[in-house]
Amino acid sequence: MDDADAYASVLGPCGDNMEMWLEARNGMVKNVTFWTDGCSATIACGSMATELAKGKTLGEALAISADVIAISLGGLTGKVEQEAIMEIRLTTLSENTAGMGDFLAEWGLSILVEVDGMRILMDTGLSSSAVHNARVMGIDLSTIDRIVLSHGHTDHTGGLRDVLKIKGKVEVIAHPDVWASKYTRRNGQEEEQYIGIPFSREELESRGARFNLSKKPVRISEHVMTTGEIPMLSEYEAVENNLFVKRDGALRQDPLADDLALVIDAEFGLVVITGCAHRGIVNTLRLAQGITGREQVYAAIGGTHLLRASEERIEKTMADLREIGIRRLGPSHCTGFHASAWLALEFEDAFFVNNAGTRLTLP
16 A cells, blocks of 8 residues: 555464554544465454455454454454464474483483373384483373374384383384484594494384384375475585495485475464475475465474584585575584574574473474
């Protein structure tokens, strides 16, 4: 609206933006227009609010409440109400560093995701830290509904047996290559070190694991799915060359095809939980956008594997994250202190430290 007499904007708790312009004459509302980037419920509320305000005195317009708008709309449907108040709770159970208290820190990652009435455990850490820290925080792991393994490295799967001792039967979602025989050579050493799942499949299945292995995205609930296999599209992201798989007694470069992420398609934008993002954090987020059809990425949380990245790669990553429009960024684990410092300076208030003991509610 040109030459508006009043303007207001608001960011709702669900992440929707709304702007309104008002034209007044002689203490009366002559015209009102609005804009929003929100869902159908937000659009409907904005439209109804403008219709109710037209022709009213300024005082009467100010008295229009949310309840009046909802009644005028005939009430919001259950689905729209659910979308408008959708809440995601994330608890980091294991990470390289730990918050204050009796938490254990160890190299690895495990994040408990609570959304859609479900508890999903993303990775299980290196050994006992996830179970220990869950007890410290009063979290009952027998209540988890699914386990998702981001890939087959020990620091993300080593706590699986301890979790199964508590949970028992549970679906474990992963890529088929999670069972590949994985190795690394560190610091130029010739001798390889095994870094794959430290248990046999038979043992884990005997403790209740029911493996759902898929290269494609797996839908867990209405709003939650895995990415499936992540294509290597960006020109600067690559899997580290010191990671191998052993086939027929020979070491070969590991493409980490089993690397995947968890995607939550929330009304306020995508929330992407990564394990290591071996195949690139930008590649991961681009795939999340593609499989959901959503452009807005609200948050990225977890490993970004920038630990040994060049400054050029870190700069290109930051530029792409800016283009994607990240609002919350919680890098951890294999991101490394150097890259984390760069990200903290670049993203300022959007950045937060994510370590063992971190509890986060989104939006």
